[in-house]
Amino acid sequence: MRHIISILVENEAGALSRISNMFSARGYNIESLTVAPTEDASMSRLTVVTKGSDEVIEKITKQLNKLVEVVKVVDLSEAEHMERELMLIKVRAGAKEREDVKRMADIFRGRVIDVSDNTYTIELTGDGAKLDAFIQALDQSAILETVRTGACGIGRGNRILRV
Amino acid sequence: MTTATPRSGPKPAPPPGRPAPAQAAVTPRVESVAGDRYDNVPMTGAQSLVRSLEEIGCEVVFGIPGGTILPAYDPLLDSTRVRHVLVRHEQGAGHAATGYAQATGKVGVCMATSGPGATNLVTPIADAHMDSIPVVAITGQQSRPLIGTDAFQEADITGITMPITKHNTLVTDAAEIPRAIAEAFHLASTGRPGPVLVDIPKDVTTHKTEFHYPDSVSMRSYNPVKKGHAGQIKKAVQLLQDAERPMIYTGGGIVLSNAAPKLKELVKRTGFPITNTLMGLGGYSGTDAQFLGMLGMHGTYEANMAMQHCDVLIAIGARFDDRVIGNPAHFAQNPRKIIHIDIDPSSISKRVKVDVPIVGNIPDVLDDLLLLLGKSGSKDIKAWWKQIEEWRGKDCLKYDRASKVIKPQFVLEKLYEVTGGDAFITSDVGQHQMWAAQFYKFEQPRRWINSGGLGTMGFGLPAAMGVTLANPGATVACVTGESSIQMCLQELSTCKQYRLPIKIINLNNKYMGMVRQWQEFFHGNRYAESYMDALPDFVKLAEGYGHSGLLIDKPADVEPALRETFKRKNDLVFLDFITDQAENVYPMIPGGKGITEMILSEDL
Numbered sequence: 149m150r151h152i153i154s155i156l157v158e159n160e161a162g163a164l165s166r167i168s169n170m171f172s173a174r175g176y177n178i179e180s181l182t183v184a185p186t187e188d189a190s191m192s193r194l195t196v197v198t199k200g201s202d203e204v205i206e207k208i209t210k211q212l213n214k215l216v217e218v219v220k221v222v223d224l225s226e227a228e229h230m231e232r233e234l235m236l237i238k239v240r241a242g243a244k245e246r247e248d249v250k251r252m253a254d255i256f257r258g259r260v261i262d263v264s265d266n267t268y269t270i271e272l273t274g275d276g277a278k279l280d281a282f283i284q285a286l287d288q289s290a291i292l293e294t295v296r297t298g299a300c301g302i303g304r305g306n307r308i309l310r311v
Numbered sequence: 312m313t314t315a316t317p318r319s320g321p322k323p324a325p326p327p328g329r330p331a332p333a334q335a336a337v338t339p340r341v342e343s344v345a346g347d348r349y350d351n352v353p354m355t356g357a358q359s360l361v362r363s364l365e366e367i368g369c370e371v372v373f374g375i376p377g378g379t380i381l382p383a384y385d386p387l388l389d390s391t392r393v394r395h396v397l398v399r400h401e402q403g404a405g406h407a408a409t410g411y412a413q414a415t416g417k418v419g420v421c422m423a424t425s426g427p428g429a430t431n432l433v434t435p436i437a438d439a440h441m442d443s444i445p446v447v448a449i450t451g452q453q454s455r456p457l458i459g460t461d462a463f464q465e466a467d468i469t470g471i472t473m474p475i476t477k478h479n480t481l482v483t484d485a486a487e488i489p490r491a492i493a494e495a496f497h498l499a500s501t502g503r504p505g506p507v508l509v510d511i512p513k514d515v516t517t518h519k520t521e522f523h524y525p526d527s528v529s530m531r532s533y534n535p536v537k538k539g540h541a542g543q544i545k546k547a548v549q550l551l552q553d554a555e556r557p558m559i560y561t562g563g564g565i566v567l568s569n570a571a572p573k574l575k576e577l578v579k580r581t582g583f584p585i586t587n588t589l590m591g592l593g594g595y596s597g598t599d600a601q602f603l604g605m606l607g608m609h610g611t612y613e614a615n616m617a618m619q620h621c622d623v624l625i626a627i628g629a630r631f632d633d634r635v636i637g638n639p640a641h642f643a644q645n646p647r648k649i650i651h652i653d654i655d656p657s658s659i660s661k662r663v664k665v666d667v668p669i670v671g672n673i674p675d676v677l678d679d680l681l682l683l684l685g686k687s688g689s690k691d692i693k694a695w696w697k698q699i700e701e702w703r704g705k706d707c708l709k710y711d712r713a714s715k716v717i718k719p720q721f722v723l724e725k726l727y728e729v730t731g732g733d734a735f736i737t738s739d740v741g742q743h744q745m746w747a748a749q750f751y752k753f754e755q756p757r758r759w760i761n762s763g764g765l766g767t768m769g770f771g772l773p774a775a776m777g778v779t780l781a782n783p784g785a786t787v788a789c790v791t792g793e794s795s796i797q798m799c800l801q802e803l804s805t806c807k808q809y810r811l812p813i814k815i816i817n818l819n820n821k822y823m824g825m826v827r828q829w830q831e832f833f834h835g836n837r838y839a840e841s842y843m844d845a846l847p848d849f850v851k852l853a854e855g856y857g858h859s860g861l862l863i864d865k866p867a868d869v870e871p872a873l874r875e876t877f878k879r880k881n882d883l884v885f886l887d888f889i890t891d892q893a894e895n896v897y898p899m900i901p902g903g904k905g906i907t908e909m910i911l912s913e914d915l
Contacts, residue, residue: 214655214656
């Protein structure tokens with residue numbers, strides 16, 4: 149099963165490497181990984197999307213907690229949460245396709261953030277499935293380039309992850 | 312020098328060509344450090360490093376100097392509290408630090424230069440990591456402006472050792488050295504112990520700084536638990552009281568947490584059978600009637616059978632590894648309730664699903680458990696003991712005592728007798744290690760020092776150096792084989808320099824014996840590269856290093872040779888026993904098989 153795990157980690161050199169190293173050394177899967185500093189400059193927050201049985205997820209959580217730089221670990225998928233991912237996608241948009249592409253972007257609430265004679269670059273956020281659906285909805289041969297951030301997530305309501 | 316550090320002047324160099332005067336003991340830390348904290352005293356990063364080691368009570372450092380660590384060696388020359396032991400290869404430094412730590416429970420310290428010095432520490436660091444031994448490794452690193460430029464003797468040692476250390480750190484500011492050292496010792500020795508590496512660039516050690524030693528160490532992300540969960544302990548006690556076929560299975564955690572006295576109380580109060588893992592030997596008396604011997608791949612028949620057929624298993628400071636329970640699916644065929652006490656949550660339910668997990672420091676948990684257990688008795692387990700005695704009746708460790716060639720088991724039995732069971736025994740890895748584990752009955756923890764998890768050939772001799780330096784005057788023997796001993800043989804020179812009277816028990820069957828055994832069983836007697844041709848004359852070799860050696864090739868000579876050797880308190884003696892080439896270690900669970908699918912000597 150797919151799980152989204154949030155990790156608060158000391159903002160130190162090597163911390164990210166130690167975490168990703170643990171996943172590969174123990175044969176756990178990483179589907180996506182995002183990391184950035186938090187409002188507290190001493191800490192970064194990582195979001196890892198992984199797949200595994202409940203036993204595997206329990207092992208991952210324990211191994212993460214064992215790393216000295218890891219301050220807190222939460223499996224967001226245990227309860228209500230939201231996730232978002234950002235995608236930038238560059239598509240061919242010549243005179244012929246321009247309108248169709250713009251309309252499709254509007255339907256998915258994407259924004260065109262760069263325009264050239266024959267391309268549009270569209271910014272789109274949402275959960276992974278929505279981004280996948282947008283890619284599917286486009287003419288496949290028109291897609292020139294995509295870049296996705298991987299998911300980040302946060303608990304609903306009073307579910308708060310902090311030290 | 313412009314610093315205010317008091318200097319006692321360099322120690323006189325030993326005359327060339329002669330061994331250094333024997334130093335009777337590691338200088339104990341006699342005075343309190345509170346009076347001379349040297350706070351705010353200007354000094355170099357290197358001096359700050361040595362001061363920090365003094366503050367923390369480090370008595371001995373094993374290492375070899377070299378380019379980037381040179382500044383750190385300079386103030387070591389003046390230290391009256393920290394003694395440096397010059398090894399002959401950094402691997403020896405790491406294993407010596409491990410042996411020191413295993414024998415004392417204190418943190419072992421090793422030091423090396425950057426590049427090859429640091430990478431030579433990789434094996435002993437991985438070894439200490441697998442066996443959870445508290446070791447701090449200090450490595451030199453290229454100066455900060457050179458890092459990342461493929462400079463001479465540059466290696467990314469923090470990157471390399473990331474998966475094999477409990478933690479590691481690159482110190483980038485001289486002012487941070489005392490905290491880095493204090494944290495390294497704290498991390499290495501608390502919670503589940505393990506190796507910590509501190510990498511210090513050369514320009515950080517030469518940089519001027521002020522010395523501030525932290526009053527205490529606290530890390531928000533690192534808070535190992537002590538007390539176990541009360542509700543879980545209650546559940547465990549209930550299971551123990553209801554058990555009809557109980558079994559106690561303990562590992563290295565008992566030794567590491569100094570829990571042997573509490574374990575003894577548990578065993579005696581319950582009357583339950585107990586087995587130890589390879590790392591746990593000495594955690595419980597090897598001669599007590601309730602002790603079933605070691606379990607696992609080369610464990611006793613009775614211990615393995617009892618593990619499989621018990622109805623309640625209490626595992627304490629052990630981790631159900633593959634060499635212990637064999638195939639987990641086979642192990643799970645018999646239903647049983649499992650209680651698991653360990654300080655490391657990630658060890659629980661890792662290979663075997665556990666019913667009652669208790670995370671905590673073993674002595675604390677056992678205190679609480681014994682308190683509850685005291686109130687009511689447990690079931691009558693006479694029938695279970697009767698079954699165990701039947702298994703024990705198989706006498707699974709029997710061997711041919713009438714043999715005309717020396718049986719390795721016989722040497723170990725005699726070693727046990729001659730040393731009165733009271734020696735520190737280190738071992739290398741292979742058949743001799745298993746026979747030592749089977750035939751030397753350890754009464755106390757920290758007497759059996761071996762490489763369990765990593766299985767590092769070459770461990771025994773340097774580990775014995777660490778043990779001897781920690782216990783001057785004690786009887787220390789290194790049980791080894793002709794193949795293992797050659798992997799860190801250079802340390803015979805260190806033994807000469809520091810006059811370490813280790814007794815080397817070399818079981819020489821001219822084969823990498825365990826490899827040969829596996830080839831016999833699993834590769835149709837095809838002995839690919841396991842025969843050790845062109846072996847040196849070990850007697851002459853020992854003599855070449857300034858020690859004595861003796862070759863023994865008749866069973867009748869074994870005991871007299873051992874007796875004579877152990878009388879020589881001040882000498883290293885290399886005993887080369889020519890043993891039966893075809894002898895195998897029994898019982899044996901083939902890899903991937905179940906714990907009861909043992910091959911016994913009688914089956915063949």
